[in-house]
Amino acid sequence: xxxxxxxxxxxxxxxxxxxxxxxxxxxxxxxxxxxxxxxxxxxxxxxxxxxxxxxxxxxxxxxxxxxxxxxxxxxxxxxxxxxxxxxxxxxxxxxxxxxxxxxxxxxxxxxxxxxxxxxxxxxxxxxxxxxxxxxxxxxxxxxxxxxxxxxxxxxxxxxxxxxxxxxxxxxxxxxxxxxxxxxxxxxxxxxxxxxxxxxxxxxxxxxxxxxxxxxxxxxxxxxxxxxxxxxxxxxxxxxxxxx
Amino acid sequence: xxxxxxxxxxxxxxxxxxxxxxxxxxxxxxxxxxxxxxxxxxxxxxxxxxxxxxxxxxxxxxxxxxxxxxxxxxxxxxxxxxxxxxxxxxxxxxxxxxxxxxxxxxxxxxxxxxxxxxxxxxxxxxxxxxxxxxxxxxxxxxxxxxxxxxxxxxxxxxxxxxxxxxxxxxxxxxxxxxxxxxxxxxxxxxxxxxxxxxxxxxxxxxxxxxxxxxxxxxxxxxxxxxxxxxxxxxxxxxxxxxx
Numbered sequence: 001x002x003x004x005x006x007x008x009x010x011x012x013x014x015x016x017x018x019x020x021x022x023x024x025x026x027x028x029x030x031x032x033x034x035x036x037x038x039x040x041x042x043x044x045x046x047x048x049x050x051x052x053x054x055x056x057x058x059x060x061x062x063x064x065x066x067x068x069x070x071x072x073x074x075x076x077x078x079x080x081x082x083x084x085x086x087x088x089x090x091x092x093x094x095x096x097x098x099x100x101x102x103x104x105x106x107x108x109x110x111x112x113x114x115x116x117x118x119x120x121x122x123x124x125x126x127x128x129x130x131x132x133x134x135x136x137x138x139x140x141x142x143x144x145x146x147x148x149x150x151x152x153x154x155x156x157x158x159x160x161x162x163x164x165x166x167x168x169x170x171x172x173x174x175x176x177x178x179x180x181x182x183x184x185x186x187x188x189x190x191x192x193x194x195x196x197x198x199x200x201x202x203x204x205x206x207x208x209x210x211x212x213x214x215x216x217x218x219x220x221x222x223x224x225x226x227x228x229x230x231x232x233x234x235x236x237x238x239x240x241x242x243x
Numbered sequence: 244x245x246x247x248x249x250x251x252x253x254x255x256x257x258x259x260x261x262x263x264x265x266x267x268x269x270x271x272x273x274x275x276x277x278x279x280x281x282x283x284x285x286x287x288x289x290x291x292x293x294x295x296x297x298x299x300x301x302x303x304x305x306x307x308x309x310x311x312x313x314x315x316x317x318x319x320x321x322x323x324x325x326x327x328x329x330x331x332x333x334x335x336x337x338x339x340x341x342x343x344x345x346x347x348x349x350x351x352x353x354x355x356x357x358x359x360x361x362x363x364x365x366x367x368x369x370x371x372x373x374x375x376x377x378x379x380x381x382x383x384x385x386x387x388x389x390x391x392x393x394x395x396x397x398x399x400x401x402x403x404x405x406x407x408x409x410x411x412x413x414x415x416x417x418x419x420x421x422x423x424x425x426x427x428x429x430x431x432x433x434x435x436x437x438x439x440x441x442x443x444x445x446x447x448x449x450x451x452x453x454x455x456x457x458x459x460x461x462x463x464x465x466x467x468x469x470x471x472x473x474x475x476x477x478x479x480x481x482x483x484x485x486x
Contacts, residue, residue: 151403158411169472171454205448210436231413
């Protein structure tokens with residue numbers, strides 16, 4: 001089973017104070033880009049894998065989705081999601097490393113910053129492909145492979161004083177232990193090659209990718225986001241289920 | 244017009260001594276991976292963009308291609324290609340930044356380590372898409388975006404003494420002046436996002452990508468190739484022309 005760091009008291013307390021936890025989708029700078037990759041949601045059967053506090057599920061319901069299901073491994077996050085959501089949204093607790101999904105049951109599967117925790121993403125991708133109707137859409141974000149690759153992640157500086165990001169161990173897929181909010185958070189590094197070929201092997205055709213960086217307006221409002229142009233933190237992907 | 248560095252005397256002399264110039268395809272460690280991405284060549288109309296000394300063109304002819312055309316901007320390289328090839332192979336000198344191709348005239352378009360010199364790759368990709376028959380294949384390699392991104396490329400070391408590669412300016416597509424064989428070689432950096440979305444926008448559907456690293460046998464024979472696992476030097480892509 002994947003490490004369930006979100007139910008660690010200290011991690012949960014720290015995570016709950018992030019802008020994306022307090023303000024929801026609008027607190028996530030990459031959200032406008034992800035939103036632009038989504039289909040019209042009205043009438044769709046929507047699944048959110050790693051739904052957390054339920055921000056996206058509630059938005060999908062507001063946009064008149066036919067049904068909305070959220071899955072997460074964290075008891076604490078689901079408790080808050082349920083408390084803040086309409087009972088029509090279905091929340092289920094499950095380990096996504098051993099999840100099975102009903103075939104042909106969703107039009108849109110969404111996942112924000114969850115897949116890089118999973119050991120067994122290949123199997124989940126097969127489930128996703130089977131669960132989507134032909135023409136259905138998978139839209140997800142993960143930490144960028146350049147971020148998850150190195151043994152010692154952290155900004156350094158080049159000869160001009162410009163920030164640089166150290167990359168190594170890039171082609172070695174597997175676990176990386178990092179310190180984020182607490183010590184010992186385990187993430188799974190995968191190269192771009194692994195992500196892209198995993199989609200193709202599961203009949204999920206790439207429609208768009210984005211290595212996210214801030215717009216000029218976002219950078220003006222929050223200059224620290226400019227680092228993302230040196231080395232993007234997030235990889236956003238949209239893929240369509242082949243007929 | 245793109246810088247024609249291959250016709251610079253000093254560059255040409257240095258390039259001519261590389262293993263991939265003296266030994267051809269077998270001198271390029273990424274060739275077995277590229278070869279695996281190619282369709283059966285017998286009977287195909289084949290175009291090589293940036294054909295250099297004509298190694299791939301000659302191989303395609305040996306494999307019974309229906310026709311073989313090689314295009315390059317370098318007079319010196321084409322002179323050697325013609326001198327060493329059967330006259331049935333057609334070689335043409337052209338600047339690929341302003342190339343036009345006859346629609347529906349090729350089954351396979353191949354390009355090895357040429358696209359990252361071009362300023363106007365978007366226009367060329369449109370020509371490629373138009374020139375391929377539906378179901379036709381584009382197989383190409385470029386320097387990896389992590390390699391072309393930084394202002395000061397060059398290996399450094401991390402706290403363990405492991406080599407690391409410094410990345411910055413990643414989301415800033417555009418020219419980078421580097422020193423390789425001679426000073427002032429100009430390459431065009433493009434992010435993975437740019438390459439992938441450019442293919443999709445031109446109806447070229449991704450079939451496979453590979454960020455190239457050595458096999459264990461290759462690494463045993465040439466340990467210096469192990470650096471490629473820290474940060475791959477080449478991006479290999481196979482795409483199919485949509486119907």
